[in-house]
Amino acid sequence: MSEPLDDELVLDGNAAAGALSEIYGDEMTTVLAECASCGQVDPIGGLLAYVHAPGIVLRCTACATVMIRIVHTPRGTLVDVKGKRIPPPPPRT
Amino acid sequence: MPERFVTRGFVGRRESAGAQANRIPPGQHLVKDFPVLSAGPTPRTDLAKWTFRIEGLVKEPVSWGWNDFQKLPAQDFVKDISCVTKWTKLDTRWRGVSVDILLEQVELDRRAAFVTAFSDGGYTTNIPLPELVNGQAFVAYGYDGRPLAPEHGGPARLVVPHLYFWKSAKWVRGLRVMEKDVSGFWESLGYNNHGDPWKEERYTGD
Ligand SMILES: [Zn+2]
Numbered sequence: 310m311s312e313p314l315d316d317e318l319v320l321d322g323n324a325a326a327g328a329l330s331e332i333y334g335d336e337m338t339t340v341l342a343e344c345a346s347c348g349q350v351d352p353i354g355g356l357l358a359y360v361h362a363p364g365i366v367l368r369c370t371a372c373a374t375v376m377i378r379i380v381h382t383p384r385g386t387l388v389d390v391k392g393k394r395i396p397p398p399p400p401r402t
Numbered sequence: 403m404p405e406r407f408v409t410r411g412f413v414g415r416r417e418s419a420g421a422q423a424n425r426i427p428p429g430q431h432l433v434k435d436f437p438v439l440s441a442g443p444t445p446r447t448d449l450a451k452w453t454f455r456i457e458g459l460v461k462e463p464v465s466w467g468w469n470d471f472q473k474l475p476a477q478d479f480v481k482d483i484s485c486v487t488k489w490t491k492l493d494t495r496w497r498g499v500s501v502d503i504l505l506e507q508v509e510l511d512r513r514a515a516f517v518t519a520f521s522d523g524g525y526t527t528n529i530p531l532p533e534l535v536n537g538q539a540f541v542a543y544g545y546d547g548r549p550l551a552p553e554h555g556g557p558a559r560l561v562v563p564h565l566y567f568w569k570s571a572k573w574v575r576g577l578r579v580m581e582k583d584v585s586g587f588w589e590s591l592g593y594n595n596h597g598d599p600w601k602e603e604r605y606t607g608d
Contacts, residue, residue, distance in 0.1 A: 318438065335421040358443055359441050359526045363441075363486050363588050364588065364591065368443075380593065382606070384606075384607060
């Protein structure tokens with residue numbers, strides 16, 4: 310996990326901007342997120358984003374620990390937040 | 403009818419489009435390439451440090467290093483695979499070790515019922531134990547005559563071809579045998595716990 314940036318499939322967290330603003334009803338990429346594992350702080354838009362997967366996964370830039378996961382399903386969008394400081398998603402309606 | 407005879411010999415094992423269509427599960431489309439999907443950075447594990455472990459509800463956990471793993475009886479497998487992102491690839495050619503061979507090396511507890519496959523990078527996926535045995539699953543380290551490439555899960559990945567391909571954990575490092583089912587990385591966030599492509603078990607509730 311020493312070179313998480315050395316990867317063709319990685320984007321930055323702005324790639325998840327649309328999905329996040331749908332969930333939160335607000336622009337989220339400038340919100341600061343703190344890695345629960347190593348303490349690294351980055352704006353959500355600066356996190357490592359993996360979108361070529363069954364869902365969207367945002368990871369810490371320093372240690373690649375998972376901070377946010379987003380899955381779109383036919384019955385709604387699910388989000389899981391592990392990073393500190395990131396506000397919890399609003400309750401689903 | 404000599405011409406027809408020649409033609410039949412020439413096309414050999416090629417299937418008609420109809421026969422191929424019968425191998426594509428509902429909602430899937432056929433691909434010729436091998437798409438790379440990843441939820442995280444590609445681990446580059448030093449083979450000298452690589453191990454494959456079976457732990458949990460076994461009398462004694464067992465662990466193989468890379469060289470020992472290569473000495474286990476290997477087989478070639480030709481399988482159709484289906485990804486939940488809707489692609490299906492036919493006749494993928496793998497080399498690896500059947501999970502049956504691996505489980506011969508441990509004594510399973512009577513309560514053993516579910517397995518979590520765990521990988522470098524923290525990925526996990528859960529599979530009922532009965533769906534990993536009797537030739538249904540293998541740990542692959544070769545693909546198409548070459549060592550399995552890192553982007554496809556090398557040095558070794560689990561392959562469970564009868565389930566959606568997220569169950570075929572890339573960079574797999576072991577199997578944890580359990581009494582109760584524990585949802586894995588995708589199963590815990592909206593993806594189906596079982597994942598049978600022929601039943602379109604894509605999401606929770608499907
Ligand atoms: Zn971190």
